Amino acid sequence: MTWLVTGGAGYIGSHVVRALTAAGLGAVVIDDLSSGHPGFVPDDVPFVRASILDAEAVRHALTGHAVDGVIHVAGFKYAGVSVERPLHTYTQNVTGTVTLLQQMAETGVDKIVFSSSAAVYGAPDVDLVTEDTPKQPASPYGESKLVAEWLLADQAKARDSFVHTSLRYFNVVGSGHPRLYDTSPHNLFPIVFDTLLAGGTPTIFGDDYDTPDGTNVRDYVHVADLAAAHVVAATRLAAGRAVEPAYNLGSGDGSSVREIMTAMARATKIDFTPAIGARRPGDPDRIVANGDLAARDLDWTMRHDLLDMVTSAWQARQAATEAPRPAAQ
Structure with a gap:
């Protein structure tokens, strides 16, 4: 089984790629290197240098490497900067996700693990955030992640075979x-x-x-622990086992x-x-x-x-x- 890792040349995505290959699974990377690094991608992992906004490149990545599912890590991740660049943030995180989902639908790829964010909760007045804590994002970044989760939920209603889960977390170190x-x-x-x-x-x-x-x-979590959870979520989807719409990695x-x-x-x-x-x-x-x-x-x-x-x-x-x-x- 092979998984396309969007943003796989970045800090988190590159750890996900290594966790996949360590588990005996195939990996393909698509990344525009806006914040990623080519040296972070293992030499034996196929690498498509392109933005997920590029529909043709996404299609090539999905079909050219017999991809079975997607781990979607790519995105503009700077909450503070997103306040100054809301349109850029929405384009990268929402339009990019729409493009990815469109190409998945057209090529028959129906499994996705979304690397979301605890920024969807904003600054809740609770000591311990659960998946049911109200979603009140405080930045365009948090809003864009929540919209992307909605897109996955709506696509699951539209495509019977489509399965997904979102992983929310705070600080990765x-x-x-x-x-x-x-x-x-x-x-x-x-x-x-x-x-x-x-x-x-x-x-x-x-x-x-x-x-x-x-x-x-x-909340601080180790990037290797985070990557491992993404792989377990992917294998659970692939096995047809039940998953929650979202999980906190806290x-x-x-x-x-x-x-x-x-x-x-x-x-x-x-x-x-x-x-x-x-x-x-x-x-x-x-x-x-x-x-x-x-x-x-x-x-x-x-x-x-x-x-x-x-x-x-x-x-x-x-x-x-x-x-x-x-x-x-």
Whole structure:
């Protein structure tokens, strides 16, 4: 069985590709390299360099490699930037998904695992987010992910054979392979690593929240655990087993920003005391997702603790520092 991984040259997608091949499944990648890297795709995995907005390229990827299903990871993933670029966000995440679904329908591919986001919940006033928590996205990014979930649900009503599930998660960190690391300029781990490597001091934005140590508590999951859950979801769809429309891939307890900084100092062996800055508007005290449904159906579990997450991310980042940094093209 072969799966097309959209966005398979990106940080998360490339881990999904390796999880597929490790499970003995075939993988094909389509990626426009707007934020991905060709070096993240294994040499023996077919790679179609194109946007999912390109219907002909999507069709070629599906039919040229006898694809059985799709793991849809591609998308514009920057929530903050999406506020400034809403039309771009909707084009990439909604129109792109429409194009993908159209080509799947025309080529008879009827299975999809969608890499969604906990951004569909916005900033809920609950300590533990479940799949039933009201969907109130706070950015065009979160809205676009929710619309894409609606598209899957509507397509399932229109196509009897069409099966799908969506995986929602907050912050993805760590590395499952020394060649793969997070290159996003907007994510916490790369920001802290780059600051430390430049000799600077990382900043915690607010230390007076209603949490045990006064700093925000957020959900962090290891990218290898996340990738494994995508593969289990895919194999469950392929086997015709029942799935929920959506699953939270959550830790259930979360980590505070101060705990992350402490783990950063330990993993990097760079002794630092983070600076304390002002709170950022709208930052809630705590957002953590419950992963019980995914544990029941997708073998979801937190196989890596916070130090594992930080250490693996740091090791991959150091390896990247010693080698030429892959350029998004």
